[in-house]
Amino acid sequence: MTAATLFQPRRSSKILRNVGFVALPLLVLVWSLADLTLGRELLEWIPYLASGFAMNILIALCAMVLGTLVGVLFGILELVPYRLLRYPVVAYVQIFRNAPHLVLIFATTYIFPFEIVVFGNYLPFPDWVKAVIGLAIPASAYIAEITRGAILSIPTTQWEAAKGLGFSRNQTLRRIILPQCLRRSLPPWMNVAASITMGTALASLVGVHELLHAATDASTAVRRLDFTVIAYIVVMAAFFTLCYPIARLTRRLERRFNAA
Amino acid sequence: MQDINLTDLFVSLTGRLGLNYEFLATGYEAQIWRDGFITTLYLIALLIPVSLVAGLLFAACLTSGRVWLSTPVRAFVEITRNTPTLVQLMFSFLVLNTFVSDLVGGAQNNPLSPFFWVVAVVGLHIAALHAEAIRAGIEAVPASTVEAARGVGFSQLQILQYVQVPLAFRASLPAIVNNLINLVKLTTVGNAIAVSEITYASIMVWTQRDNVVSMMIVILAFFSLINLVVARIGLWVERRLAVPGYGL
Numbered sequence: 049m050t051a052a053t054l055f056q057p058r059r060s061s062k063i064l065r066n067v068g069f070v071a072l073p074l075l076v077l078v079w080s081l082a083d084l085t086l087g088r089e090l091l092e093w094i095p096y097l098a099s100g101f102a103m104n105i106l107i108a109l110c111a112m113v114l115g116t117l118v119g120v121l122f123g124i125l126e127l128v129p130y131r132l133l134r135y136p137v138v139a140y141v142q143i144f145r146n147a148p149h150l151v152l153i154f155a156t157t158y159i160f161p162f163e164i165v166v167f168g169n170y171l172p173f174p175d176w177v178k179a180v181i182g183l184a185i186p187a188s189a190y191i192a193e194i195t196r197g198a199i200l201s202i203p204t205t206q207w208e209a210a211k212g213l214g215f216s217r218n219q220t221l222r223r224i225i226l227p228q229c230l231r232r233s234l235p236p237w238m239n240v241a242a243s244i245t246m247g248t249a250l251a252s253l254v255g256v257h258e259l260l261h262a263a264t265d266a267s268t269a270v271r272r273l274d275f276t277v278i279a280y281i282v283v284m285a286a287f288f289t290l291c292y293p294i295a296r297l298t299r300r301l302e303r304r305f306n307a308a
Numbered sequence: 309m310q311d312i313n314l315t316d317l318f319v320s321l322t323g324r325l326g327l328n329y330e331f332l333a334t335g336y337e338a339q340i341w342r343d344g345f346i347t348t349l350y351l352i353a354l355l356i357p358v359s360l361v362a363g364l365l366f367a368a369c370l371t372s373g374r375v376w377l378s379t380p381v382r383a384f385v386e387i388t389r390n391t392p393t394l395v396q397l398m399f400s401f402l403v404l405n406t407f408v409s410d411l412v413g414g415a416q417n418n419p420l421s422p423f424f425w426v427v428a429v430v431g432l433h434i435a436a437l438h439a440e441a442i443r444a445g446i447e448a449v450p451a452s453t454v455e456a457a458r459g460v461g462f463s464q465l466q467i468l469q470y471v472q473v474p475l476a477f478r479a480s481l482p483a484i485v486n487n488l489i490n491l492v493k494l495t496t497v498g499n500a501i502a503v504s505e506i507t508y509a510s511i512m513v514w515t516q517r518d519n520v521v522s523m524m525i526v527i528l529a530f531f532s533l534i535n536l537v538v539a540r541i542g543l544w545v546e547r548r549l550a551v552p553g554y555g556l
Contacts, residue, residue, distance in 0.1 A: 068386055146535040147528050148493035151507055158520040242390070249392035253500055260395055273406060280399040284391045291390040 068292055072285035079278060086274055093266045093279070100262030101286050103176060107258070108245040110180040115187025115244070116237070122188060123195025124221065137192070144189040149247045153182035157254040176258075179251035183244050190240045197236075198229035235305065238298040242291045249287070259283050328519035337513050344509025345530070351426065351495045351505060352534065358431040359491060360484075363438025367476075368468060370443045381439070388436040394497050397429045401501045426498040434491045441483035445476030478549050485542030489535050506530065 080087030125137045144152065156178045163170050202225050210220040252261035263283045267276040319329050331337040369381040388396065405425065409418045449472050457471045477484075499508045510523045 068383075071383075072387075143528055143532055146489065146493075146532045148496040148507075148531060150496040150499065151524070151527055151531070154507060154511070155520070155524045158514070159524070246390075246392040249394045250497075252394070260392075260398065264398070267402075273403075276406075277403050280395065280403060283395050284387070284399065287391045287395065288387060292386065295386075295390055 065296070069289065072281065072288050076278060076282055076285055079281075083274070086272075086278060089270055089272070089275055090278060090282070093270070096266060097259060097262050097279070097282060097286075100257060100259040103256065103258040104245070104248040104251075104287075105290075107176055107180050107183065107248045107251060107256070108241070110177075111183035111187055111244050111248075112241050114180065114184035115240075116191055118184065118188035119191025120195050122192035123199065126192060126196045127199060141189045141192045144185050145193065147186065149183060149186055150250050150253065152185050153179055153250050153254055156182035156185075175254060176251065176256045179248070179254065179256050182251075183247050186247075187240055187244050190243075191237065194233045194236045194240070195229065198233040199225055201232060202228055231305070235298045235302045238294055238301075242294045242298075245291055245294075246287060249283075259286060322522070327522040327525070328517060329522055331513050331517050331519075337516065340504070340509050340512050341506075344504055344506040347503065347509075348495055348505040348530075349534075351423075351430075351498065351503075352492055354427055355431050355434070355491055355495065356488060358427060359434035359438055359487075362432060362435035363442060363484075364473070366435055366439030367442035367446060370439060371446045371468075371472075384432075385436040385439055388433050389440070393430065393433050393494055394500060396433065397425065397497055397500060400429050401425045422498070422501040422503050425501065426495070426503050430491065430494045430497065433494065434487050437487040437490070438480075438484055441480040441487065442473075442476055444483075445478075445480035446472050448479050449475045475551075478546075478551060481542065481546050481549070485539060485546075488538050488542065492531065492534050492538060 076090075080090050122137050122141060125133055126141065128134055157175060160173060160178050160181075163172050165171075199221075206224060207220055210224050215224065248258060249260045251258050252264070255261075260283055263279040267279045270276075270279075315332050319333055322329050331341070366381050366385065369377045370385070372378060401422065405418065405420060408420055409415045412418055453471060453475070454467055457467045462470065495505055496507050498505045499511075502508065504512075506527060510527060514520045514523050
């Protein structure tokens with residue numbers, strides 16, 4: 049076996065992997081150039097689809113920020129020595145980690161009121177905020193488990209050494225343990241981020257104006273089969289070009305951390 | 309008779325807690341709801357073997373070393389993993405289903421039901437995740453073991469069948485169980501194309517009764533229970549299959 053035959057498949061798979069970044073958008077572009085009437089139609093609808101996708105990104109960002117804040121807190125609380133505090137948090141994590149995202153989005157949409165009263169003023173409570181909460185709940189449960197796992201992966205001797213140096217439990221956690229957890233929990237956190245980003249498509253089922261909803265609107269308005277096909281390919285391309293780089297980066301970080 | 313009394317007792321007890329399960333006493337809505345549970349369980353029971361078989365096939369293609377076999381599968385796996393399942397489902401149901409209808413001449417001749425599309429899309433989605441897990445497991449089989457098998461005179465397929473897959477399956481079992489829990493959760497997307505699984509059935513009930521909180525408690529408990537059972541069975545299989553001296 050020569051070096052050339054050894055490296056041949058490797059190089060081709062590398063090209064393939066990098067093609068992944070542009071393959072779907074390229075397909076859309078080539079098709080709309082090949083059939084110009086279709087291309088013109090699509091061009092007209094692109095701003096509408098883009099406004100939908102902006103909503104996806106907004107929901108994903110808000111849900112991840114909220115989910116991370118709550119999740120890290122709950123991950124720490126899962127390890128506190130007081131049972132009264134620990135058991136409810138463990139129950140929360142177990143229930144919502146096992147619950148389908150769609151069910152939670154339905155729950156928040158139908159249980160929360162459509163407006164809230166603050167000091168006599170009626171504030172609207174829009175659907176997309178409910179979807180944010182519906183996705184932040186499972187995100188917080190996953191992130192709580194990730195945080196707990198990361199804290200437990202730090203050797204106990206570090207806690208003992210910090211105690212010996214006069215750090216309190218709180219100080220040890222904040223200044224010694226958590227900074228190390230940051231690095232360890234980054235790849236799984238990115239997996240959750242990708243999964244939540246893809247979960248935002250579920251918000252279309254409760255009437256939030258996001259990308260999938262926009263594509264359905266567009267395809268019912270245009271009523272052309274080839275337009276329907278290309279509209280859904282655009283949806284796939286949008287999610288793919290957002291999530292594929294995250295997945296690639298996650299794998300690279302995992303490999304690097306495993307090697308270290 | 310006993311059964312009806314128990315139902316009434318349950319309804320009145322939960323009613324005192326502020327929960328509304330009155331629909332259980334009616335025939336029609338209770339029937340829809342019961343069918344919803346059964347449909348979800350049926351979907352899960354059908355999807356687990358489908359996803360495992362397809363995942364194994366994908367993994368075999370990915371590790372075959374033949375570019376014409378591994379490239380399309382790799383592309384499929386990446387697209388499946390990085391796009392929302394709901395979008396795949398809508399694409400399949402609205403686009404592929406229409407093509408099939410055109411092919412057989414009209415929607416009335418189309419044998420493919422929404423149920424079929426849920427099984428196909430969710431099954432292949434989870435199969436892609438299984439394939440990644442099994443591939444990692446196959447690559448983790450020590451090269452010396454494979455060489456020894458080749459030295460004994462096993463063919464490529466025999467090595468896969470008797471050496472690589474049994475070891476890889478054990479190594480990737482935790483990841484596979486994780487995927488199966490995802491599978492249980494993903495069955496709810498069937499709701500989007502009117503497959504009457506549990507969330508769809510519950511929506512039918514709560515639009516009439518306005519008892520979302522009561523329904524949600526049951527749905528969450530139901531999914532927690534199923535996932536607990538899946539995780540337990542996975543753990544049991546893992547223990548049963550554990551090879552002494554190999555892995556943890």
